Amino acid sequence: MALFRNVASSCLRQQTYALTAPAASTLQSRRQASDLKSVLADKIPAAIEEVKAFRKQHGNTKVGEITVDMMYGGMRGMKGLVTETSVLDADEGIRFRGYTIPECQELLPKAPGGEEPLPEGLFWLLLTGEIPTEDQVRGLSKEWADRAALPSHVVTMLNNFPASMHPMSQFAAAISALNTGSVFAKAYSDGLHKSKYWEPTFEDSMNLIAKLPVVAATIYNNLYRDGATPCPIDTNKDWSHNFTSMIEYNDPMFTELMRLYLTIHSDHEGGNVSAHATHLVGSALSDPYLSFAAGMCGLAGPLHGLANQEVLVFLSKVVKDIGLEATDDQLKEYVWGLLKSGQVVPGYGHAVLRKTDPRYTCQREFALKHLPKDKLFNLVSQLYMIVPPILTETGKVKNPWPNVDAHSGVLLQYYGMKEMNYYTVLFGVSRALGVTASLIWDRALGLPLERPKSMSTEGLKKLVKA
Numbered sequence: 001m002a003l004f005r006n007v008a009s010s011c012l013r014q015q016t017y018a019l020t021a022p023a024a025s026t027l028q029s030r031r032q033a034s035d036l037k038s039v040l041a042d043k044i045p046a047a048i049e050e051v052k053a054f055r056k057q058h059g060n061t062k063v064g065e066i067t068v069d070m071m072y073g074g075m076r077g078m079k080g081l082v083t084e085t086s087v088l089d090a091d092e093g094i095r096f097r098g099y100t101i102p103e104c105q106e107l108l109p110k111a112p113g114g115e116e117p118l119p120e121g122l123f124w125l126l127l128t129g130e131i132p133t134e135d136q137v138r139g140l141s142k143e144w145a146d147r148a149a150l151p152s153h154v155v156t157m158l159n160n161f162p163a164s165m166h167p168m169s170q171f172a173a174a175i176s177a178l179n180t181g182s183v184f185a186k187a188y189s190d191g192l193h194k195s196k197y198w199e200p201t202f203e204d205s206m207n208l209i210a211k212l213p214v215v216a217a218t219i220y221n222n223l224y225r226d227g228a229t230p231c232p233i234d235t236n237k238d239w240s241h242n243f244t245s246m247i248e249y250n251d252p253m254f255t256e257l258m259r260l261y262l263t264i265h266s267d268h269e270g271g272n273v274s275a276h277a278t279h280l281v282g283s284a285l286s287d288p289y290l291s292f293a294a295g296m297c298g299l300a301g302p303l304h305g306l307a308n309q310e311v312l313v314f315l316s317k318v319v320k321d322i323g324l325e326a327t328d329d330q331l332k333e334y335v336w337g338l339l340k341s342g343q344v345v346p347g348y349g350h351a352v353l354r355k356t357d358p359r360y361t362c363q364r365e366f367a368l369k370h371l372p373k374d375k376l377f378n379l380v381s382q383l384y385m386i387v388p389p390i391l392t393e394t395g396k397v398k399n400p401w402p403n404v405d406a407h408s409g410v411l412l413q414y415y416g417m418k419e420m421n422y423y424t425v426l427f428g429v430s431r432a433l434g435v436t437a438s439l440i441w442d443r444a445l446g447l448p449l450e451r452p453k454s455m456s457t458e459g460l461k462k463l464v465k466a
Contacts, residue, residue, distance in 0.1 A: 036140060037202055039128050044198065044444045051445055068460060075271075076351060080452070081279070083270030085126040085437050093358035094268055096122060097129045101264060101358045108263075109137040111238050116260040116366075118238055119433060120144070123209070126267060126437035145235040145242060147210035150218075154178055158218045159227070167219050167422045168300035172293045174215045178208065179289035188285065197285075198444035204288040205436035212429045213239060217246035224419050243429070253370055254415040258426075260366060261408065264359045265427050267434025271352075273298035274305065274428075278435040279442060283450040288439055295435055296428050305424040305431075307405040311347040312413065312420050315379060324375045331382060335390050345387050347406025349399045359404035363411060371414050380410050 064079045086096050096104055108117035108125065109132065120140040124132040132140075154177050161170050179185065184200035192200065217230040230246035237245065240258040249255070270279055278295035282288070299305035322330050335345060350357060364384075367377045384402060391400030409423060417423075455463070 035136065036124060036127065037199075039130070040202070040440070040444075043128060047441075048445060068464065071455070071460070074351075081270045081276070082447070083275070083279075083438055084441050085434055086267040086269050088269040088352050090352055090354040093355065096267060097125050099125065099131075101362050104263065105260075105362065107131050109134045111241065111255075111259065114256055114259065116256045117263050118240070118259055119262040119266065119430070120239055122263045122266055123433045123437060126434060127440065141238045142235050143206070144210040144239050145233045145237070147207050148214050148233045148242070150211055150214050151178070151181060153180070154215070155218070158215070158222065161222070163223060166300070167223065167425045168296065168305075168428070170219045171215060171425050171428055172296040172300070174219075175208070175212075175289055175293040175296060178211060178215075179287050181207065182287040182289055183207075184287045188287075194446060197446075198440050201288055201440050201443045205432075205440055208288055208292060209239075209432050209436060212432055213243035213246065216425050216429050217243060219425060220247045220419075220422060223422070249415065249417070251415060254417075257366065257411055257415060260362065261411075261426060262430040262433075264362060265404070265408075265430035267431075267437070270438060272304065273301065274431050275435050275438065278439060280450050282439045282442060283447065288436055291439060292432060292435060295431065299424060299428050299431060305427045307346065307403075308409045308423050308427070309420045311405050312409040314346040315376065315410070318379065319376075324379060326379075326382075328382065328386060331386050332390065335383075335387055339390070339394060345383075345391070348387055348391060348402055349397060350401075350403045354399050354401075356401040357403040357406075360402045360407050363404070363407040367407070367411060367414075371411075374410075374414050376410050376413060380407060 066078055070076060070078045084097075086094055088094050092100070094101065099107065104117055104122060104125070108121035110116060111118060118137055118141070121132050121137045124130070124136060124140060154174055157177055158170060158174055161173075182200075183203040184197070187200040188197075214230060214233070221228040221230060225247070228248070231248075233242050234245065238259070240262055241255050244250070244255045244258055268275065270276060274295040277298040278291045281294040282291035286294075302310065318326075318331075318334065322334055326334070338345060364381070367374070367380075371377055383406075387402070388400040391397040409420065412423060412426075460466075
């Protein structure tokens with residue numbers, strides 16, 4: 001593929017790609033069907049009063065201590081943020097508004113004939129704390145479809161990026177460029193009262209989430225499908241199904257995998273890099289597009305969103321070195337050799353978790369049901385039995401169990417998505433659900449600019465009288 005597409009080609013594709021905006025009456029009826037903003041608006045006043053009363057009574061209560069090691073060690077274990085949407089327990093794993101992943105799989109609405117939860121339902125849950133009805137989720141799917149069209153300048157930009165530009169760089173750039181339509185930026189400029197900041201933030205977040213699958217599909221098609229134009233959005237399809245249709249992955253089980261994937265990668269409380277970066281930049285009252293773009297720059301790092309790619313590189317090396325059908329003893333010897341050479345086993349361990357990541361478990365269950373005989377999955381299962389005891393035996397690892405990244409790439413590979421550089425874009429599409437929900441609540445609760453105090457080593461030495 002040529003590094004740059006010529007202007008004529010770009011203009012032609014923009015014309016072909018343009019999505020016809022529905023009539024205002026149609027939009028209004030669909031928004032009444034989902035009614036998410038109204039449900040949220042009803043909940044905000046009580047939440048504000050609850051926080052106000054809690055701070056009045058306990059504002060000076062200490063919630064922990066800060067050690068020198070915490071300050072040098074990435075603030076691990078330091079309690080310093082409030083995130084309403086999800087809580088990560090070291091022994092239990094993630095809970096979305098109090099619900100575990102298995103509970104979400106059971107309770108959240110599903111597509112007709114499907115078995116996995118729809119991400120739309122999780123977004124509703126993250127924002128409101130309530131399990132939505134099927135009608136509410138269907139309405140939200142249609143509303144996102146109505147909002148999905150990209151501005152022509154974003155299409156032009158995506159079509160003219162060089163093929164050598166990493167998919168995540170393209171993704172973050174396109175998200176930033178979408179802020180030309182920011183409702184929040186205009187409302188702030190017009191003098192909107194701060195008590196209303198959450199409303200245009202909600203509108204921007206809804207527009208952003210709606211457009212992300214189109215951005216992601218355009219990037220995929222430009223890089224791996226010779227610039228094929230994504231098919232028009234179908235208002236009768238859910239968010240995940242429209243995405244898989246735009247990249248022409250027509251296996252219903254891949255669409256089901258996307259529904260699961262986009263649900264479980266959405267939120268992991270507020271301290272991870274992408275969530276914290278989005279919150280931090282948002283605290284400066286940057287609009288949701290710029291805030292989320294900052295989070296995506298963090299997600300692109302190898303210690304965060306690129307980790308599933310590193311797992312696949314590791315698995316490929318295992319296959320090359322000892323084969324797909326190595327014995328347990330061969331695999332044990334291989335892992336020990338890796339550790340003794342100073343390397344790690346990608347996909348194992350987590351900064352907070354002290355058990356198998358529930359997001360790993362639900363992907364494993366999906367694989368056991370739909371691809372039990374796949375050889376790469378069997379290798380992953382073999383590692384699951386072998387690696388934790390070895391890591392425990394070293395005595396150096398607090399959490400020897402697999403995290404979400406140890407499994408997701410294998411599932412994508414099975415269904416034909418072999419382009420590892422692209423996987424983090426999928427993660428980013430999902431992560432928008434959690435971080436924008438949190439950003440809306442940040443604005444609703446009036447959380448201030450984040451500005452912690454930093455110290456120098458010399459200052460710390462004086463403080464502790466070293």
